[in-house]
Amino acid sequence: MSDLTGFGIESAVKRIQNYAKVTPLLTSSTLNRYFAELLNLPVQNSPKLFFKCENFQKTGSFKCRGAINAVSKVLEADESIQGFVTQSAGNHGQALAFAASCFGKKCVVVAPENASKAKIDAMKHYGAEI
Structure with missing residues (x-):
């Protein structure tokens, strides 16, 4: 069942507001002009490009949200859960490790042997057991 309703989105915002950063939404007049030219439209009538800078999140990506x-x-439904397990070579593992640490829970990430050392180190930094 999808939570993509007004209520579901508002509930998600409340859940993450103390942990995820508010990141900027930027646009570029140069790219908007280029895009307008590509579509052969006047700039004022062409779609605008926006960039949501989720790279400013603590984990470096939108996945922490x-x-x-x-x-x-999950913890609202069952506070007794001790931790979380996932499989990831990078951003998802970092995000889950960060999220689990926000709530004082353990996180185990099953990562491939060829996963980036930087990604593994970041997961460990957020408390994940690899």
């Missing part, structure tokens, strides 16, 4: 929401939602 979903992970925080999921962990929070």
